[in-house]
Amino acid sequence: MTNDLADVNERVAEEWTSETTPGERVRTVMKRTYDPQSVATIAERALTSETTARKHLGVLAEDGVVEAVSLPDTRGTWYKRSSRSVVLERAGQILDSVDVETLSERVTELRETVREFEEQTGAESPRAAAIAGADLDSAAMTEWQTTRRNLKLARAALALADATDAVEGDTGTTEHGDPAGVIG
Structure with missing residues (x-):
């Protein structure tokens, strides 16, 4: 064998x-x-x-x-x-699985959930809440961290969609070969 x-x-x-x-x-x-x-x-x-x-x-x-x-x-x-490579891949996977309109709605929902955690704890992040001794159990802390991460990835996916649309609509470069004057 x-x-x-x-x-x-x-x-x-x-x-x-x-x-x-x-x-x-x-x-x-x-x-x-x-x-x-x-x-x-x-x-x-x-x-x-x-x-x-x-x-x-x-x-x-x-x-x-x-x-x-x-x-x-x-x-x-x-x-x-690289972390940047991982984020770009995950953003692409998100865009492959959901349309931009649905993703925008999901960003709004995630943002609201994060805001609720912030209001509940009076802290701007799970780490700050833990340092301040906020009254949240470990499951709630994990949910808050996961929601913040998902929100960031969803925003990255929306930014990628926006940048992709912009690039597809503009094929010009500056006289110095800089695509659309990005570098300066």
Whole structure:
């Protein structure tokens, strides 16, 4: 049985390497890497060399997909998925699952729930409420934190929808190549 699994794993690995580029494999690995990983670990998971992985990680870092981090008591640069990349992906998933009008209504509901927690505790955040000794049980605190996070993600999704609409409606660039004068 162990031999059968090894054979299957080997065939899957061969198929993955034959059907994808090293860059695609590094990107795929990093989409699932939230804790810092060494280049050697990422290269092993992506079925490529450390040199190739390092090259593609540099590109992904420039694009904001990953963050390079230095950890105490470790050698070299380690990488993890960037928070910005996670937020952008989640915002996209939200837009894929709900229309903008419904999302706008949900933002209003979430905002009202957050406002109710703030009024109930006299604090602007769950952390501030905990520090002030607000009378909320752990379930209510968790609900407040979750609602705040969901509100932020929903707002990010609306902003992404708005930016996407703006980009689709404006294909011009400035004389310096700056898209629509964004840089200045």
